[in-house]
Amino acid sequence: MSSDLESEVKRILNKAGIKINGNNPYDIKVNNKNLYNRVLSQGSLGLGEAYMDGWWDCNKLDEFFFKVLRAELNKELKITPNLIYQAIKSRLINLQSKSRAFQIGEKHYDAGNDLYKAMLDKRMTYTCGYWRNAKNLDEAQEAKLDLVCRKINLKPGMKVLDIGCGWGSFAKYAAEKYKVKVVGITVSKEQVKLAKELCKGLDVEIRLQDYRDVNEKFDRIISLGMFEHVGYKNYREYMKVVDRCLKDDGIFLLHTIGSNTSKKGFDPWIGKYIFPNSMLPSIKQIAEASEDLFVIEDLHNFSADYDKTLMAWFNNFNKAWPQLKSNYSERFYRMWKYYLLSCAGLFRSRGAQLWQIVMTKKGLIGGYNSVR
Secondary structure (H helix, E strand, O other): OHHHHHHHHHHHHHOOOOOEOOOOOOOEEEOOOOHHHHHHHHHHHHHHHHHHOOOEEEOOHHHHHHHHHHOOHHHHOOOOHHHHHHHHHHHHOOOOOHHHOOHHHHHHHOOOHHHHHHHOOOOOOOOOOOOOOOOOHHHHHHHHHHHHHHHOOOOOOOEEEEEOOOOOHHHHHHHHHHOOEEEEEEOOHHHHHHHHHHOOOOOEEEEEOOHHHOOOOEEEEEEEOOHHHOOHHHHHHHHHHHHHHEEEEEEEEEEEEEEOOOOOOOOHHHHHHOOOOOOOOEHHHHHHHHOOOOEEEEEEEOOHHHHHHHHHHHHHHHHHHHHHOOOOOHHHHHHHHHHHHHHHHHHHOOOEEEEEEEEEOOOOOOOOOOOO
């Protein structure tokens, strides 16, 4: 039976040019033959957990995932009871309801500020950098922050809402460089604590608050890498909140990872270990949620830059591991490595996108000048 399972896994991997115990850096080394049954019966969850348990290794996980996802090997795996359960659960339960909104903060963003300080750029920006003219991560993140400010045409004295403000990188940059007032909201206690320190002395207010509880007017609203946690059941409500809080002549910028297809579920491994209750929106879902509320002025896809960003994050994390490992387990190291490099492979394969979408309430008179 085990030889039949091994043959089936070999057949599937062969479609992507990947071998078991081969010599290429993207080939996999099997340390436990139970891997075959685990992957065939549990799909991506089994593959990820088996890696965390040391059942298999690969010299270049990012290239392995690039080849796997480019070849669409996920379509080869049969529907399992676990996948059916996850699909039913996402439809019956509002996984991103207000009562569950702070789970992502506790699970992921509160993991440890030492981890994120080591991994991210000097401004602690946990979203895709803009690499067009950048030579390193610090430059790419600063270029992205400035790109956002220019896209929303920031002027001194404006009041800006940052939905999902992270550690305050945008708030700090915009307040310093563009002399605006920023209100940043997040569901992470650790982010609030550090963001307040980093933004001290600036016209910045950081709040531990769910987006649904904001009810005041702003000249500009931005959201960088938070919409992935909203969930399809709440996309419309999210847009209504932005509409409620944005002045009639205001500009809204949505920066989000996106899916090529409309989905109502999420990857079970990512959902369990990295981003609980996460979900990638499609262009169709975003457009339907914003219909009759907003005019889409501009859509910019620079998803290939996320591959570079994730590889830079992994290199920083890997380099800092000797100092970090006293606070984290070896299993955490394998989990975090798997997360960063599998996501790099995903963006390299173009299986996921990174969009910046500029919206206005009624359309700008004379049109919007796209900024790149």
